Amino acid sequence: MSNPNGVAFYVPGALLLLAGCLKLPAVWRIPKDELLRSVCVLLFVAAGVFAVAAVPSIAAINRITGIPNAAAPVVYTILTAFSGSSLVLVIHWSSGPAQAEQAARWSRRCHWATLAVITAVIGLFALGDAPAERLVDLDTYYANTPYIREMIVLYLVAHTTAAVTMTVLCTRWARVVQGPLRAGLVLILIGYVLSLVYDALKFTAVGARWTGHDLDRLSWPVAPPIAALSALLIGIGFVLPRLSQRFMELVGPWRRYHQLQPAWRELRVATPHSINLVGGLRTPIDVRVCQLESEIYDGILTIHPYLDPEVHALSLVEARKTARTDEDAAVIADAAAVAHAVVVWATRTADQSAVPDERSGDGPVLSSAVNAAGLVLLSQALAKSPIVRATRVAAVLESSTR
Template structure:
């Protein structure tokens, strides 16, 4: 079925095995996640398919069991299980919350059919007689042998059905999505088209054998090449969207973390004694972002008594008259009021000015959402209105 060393199968199998190991910690943390379980099962089966279809593995299985061609039903069973796992995963993957009950029923049906086909493959092998070990051309060599013939045809039929089903499901879903998910579904669809070519090559070689011709080269050389590339594309297609989503989420958090820098720096004097949860540059971005947002909220709370509503209202009028959108105007007004409050807070802390007679407990609009915080941070960094209000607050404090 492939080269004698098996490297063409062992190397992709090792890559898939590594991918499986990388997913296991997430599964341990969330063992009830059906989608994650399906992904791990798919990667494990893909690893097993590559590992068990290599020639050295076929030889070892036959030798250990003492049964010529015992590796054949094992490989057919793994490929059938891999195809079934693909269908189950894409059903769960594309599941809408309102269709969860129907999805579970479909997944159970697919699992039952897959198990039944695997049981039939192994039963037919036991009933048949395949005394001569054939590592590369078992399909054509035993194409006319009772029970073994039916085992081969059943496996190819199940494989073809799964390939058609997955191609249709993947292409249909890919039309309505974008980004990494669409790229992954496209790879899956291409992989299953190659699976169809694999099945066509196998059936053509078998049909030629029945017609008295020797076209075994189709099954020996062409079909395994299709299968190898197909399995790799399919596994990559399922993993790619998960990786892309993770990278996208990390990038968004990192971007928000950087955009919040001006606001964090503005309030640094009020939060310099906050508890630092980070552990240097290797701290996960989730922890660093949470720390930064927490510090910002603590800083706003600390300077809240020094916020002056009239300053915010004046800045809001200035920005509204300049044609800013309501969100941008509110962010600039909040930033202007905050910058002035920080100046007043610093003077009170240094003893240069008295603390306010009573707290204002003024509520800023922007901190109510992550995007609002970002807009306020950008206003602190680049708004002329904010610079003007900060400058006025410094001049006012210096004349007292």
């Protein structure tokens, strides 16, 4: 390859190997998860591609086996296995429970096709004669050698077929999904487009030898770095959605805890006798979020008799002028009503001579507080909406003039 000491191959290979090892405990815990197992296999095979394709590794394989160019079928085998494992992973990835049987059937076909190509590659190398060791230019040097020529063409055809198939599948799927999954598919798609560029360069260089021309520079040193980048992007693309899911599982509760803080600060004055929020590094974040939500709901129940339907209605009219949707406007109106009610409740509570308001059944229904997602939206509106801020200020001024 074009990197004589192999560092450009060994570093990404080590990272992919580490990612695969980190997946092993989950595979052991859930041995029947075909998708998880396929991801793990792909990571190890991708690491193998980087491990065997570096120049020092090619030289070492030849030296250890004592067979000139024995590394060639090894590299072609790993590349073919990588293409096959990619197809298997996409089959499991894009199939739901209803398509499990069909996915298993197509996976078996991919396994058999991959095994057939690998067997043919090894057999053709055994039949051929390649006595001169070629570390970087075997494809072009032996482009006209019987059996070795067929081995080279076979691996390139198999690799190209897999790349075209993956490009089509990923393009179709990327059009109908969003978020980290789509980002991963885009990386995989770019990786396989680069694979097709690699194949085109190889075919061109080999074809030039067949016609008596010399375009060896396309096969080496141009093509190998493209192949390395392709394998790296494909590996990252397959891992990215799983990493994003795990990241959100870890970060999501902390993000929710932070988002709920404005609502808790707004309403904590109305819940002075509720339990204190737990703290400390040993307290699970899920417990903190649960207690925070409990505090907020307690505060809403306390101020409910002071929710003013007129304030809610006027705020809803104002919010509809700037809100993107009716749902956003409703959240802002709910938040404005809560901010107003907190001020009124605090004023009435401070005035010991005031007669308690008994309008508990007449206040507006806070539609945004009926579920966890709506509670977050309510909290954010309490912190950010200028309508809510203006309503709060007006309530304070009104209370101070009484």
